[in-house]
Amino acid sequence: NAGVTQTPKFRVLKTGQSMTLLCAQDMNHEYMYWYRQDPGMGLRLIHYSVGEGTTAKGEVPDGYNVSRLKKQNFLLGLESAAPSQTSVYFCASSYVGRMADTQYFGPGTRLTVL
Amino acid sequence: KNQVEQSPQSLIILEGKNCTLQCNYTVSPFSNLRWYKQDTGRGPVSLTIMTFSENTKSNGRYTATLDADTKQSSLHITASQLSDSASYICVVSERGGGNKLVFGAGTILRVKS
Numbered sequence: 001n002a003g004v005t006q007t008p009k010f011r012v013l014k015t016g017q018s019m020t021l022l023c024a025q026d027m028n029h030e031y032m033y034w035y036r037q038d039p040g041m042g043l044r045l046i047h048y049s050v051g052e053g054t055t056a057k058g059e060v061p062d063g064y065n066v067s068r069l070k071k072q073n074f075l076l077g078l079e080s081a082a083p084s085q086t087s088v089y090f091c092a093s094s095y096v097g098r099m100a101d102t103q104y105f106g107p108g109t110r111l112t113v114l
Numbered sequence: 115k116n117q118v119e120q121s122p123q124s125l126i127i128l129e130g131k132n133c134t135l136q137c138n139y140t141v142s143p144f145s146n147l148r149w150y151k152q153d154t155g156r157g158p159v160s161l162t163i164m165t166f167s168e169n170t171k172s173n174g175r176y177t178a179t180l181d182a183d184t185k186q187s188s189l190h191i192t193a194s195q196l197s198d199s200a201s202y203i204c205v206v207s208e209r210g211g212g213n214k215l216v217f218g219a220g221t222i223l224r225v226k227s
Binding site for chain 1: 148160
């Protein structure tokens with residue numbers, strides 16, 4: 001099993017550009033999450049999904065959109081990138097339908113917005 | 115506001131030595147507390163999980179303790195190895211309302227030879 005994979009691993013954008021980050025998991029997990037990690041701060045939840053076709057806002061959802069068209073994939077979109085969105089983005093998934101259960105994280109995507 | 119505070123921010127120790135990392139939280143109502151290890155350039159990996167009724171949990175050379183009364187946890191690493199160099203993140207789950215996770219900023223541990 002590959003676990004949780006993320007593409008791309010690195011990306012540099014100019015302000016105003018858009019992009020989509022892809023997360024895929026092969027563990028048949030129901031829940032999937034997108035976090036951002038900034039220096040000196042804990043991971044912050046952007047959006048999450050409790051199942052195929054569902055999405056919900058997390059702690060810092062502004063400027064991001066998500067979609068969960070297939071159970072194994074969770075996409076994070078930036079419509080108009082801003083320098084404040086420079087961060088490392090982590091996707092995670094969990095099996096049982098409670099956010100408290102162990103989350104399995106992907107390797108991260110390092111995004112720089114100039 | 116629910117918060118998780120970790121100390122120290124960073125720590126350097128010699129290989130073979132022991133160390134203890136601290137976590138204080140204000141999350142309420144409490145569901146469980148986890149310690150994650152995050153290697154540089156990688157995603158966090160779960161080390162231990164403790165519920166309200168558990169006050170200690172071990173995973174190899176890692177031993178976590180929990181005092182739910184004082185809302186404190188510690189992670190003790192015994193006989194450190196170079197591969198222990200990583201960030202250690204304390205994560206507290208808030209019971210109810212979707213069991214929201216609150217992440218600490220992490221303690222960066224560097225083990226030197």
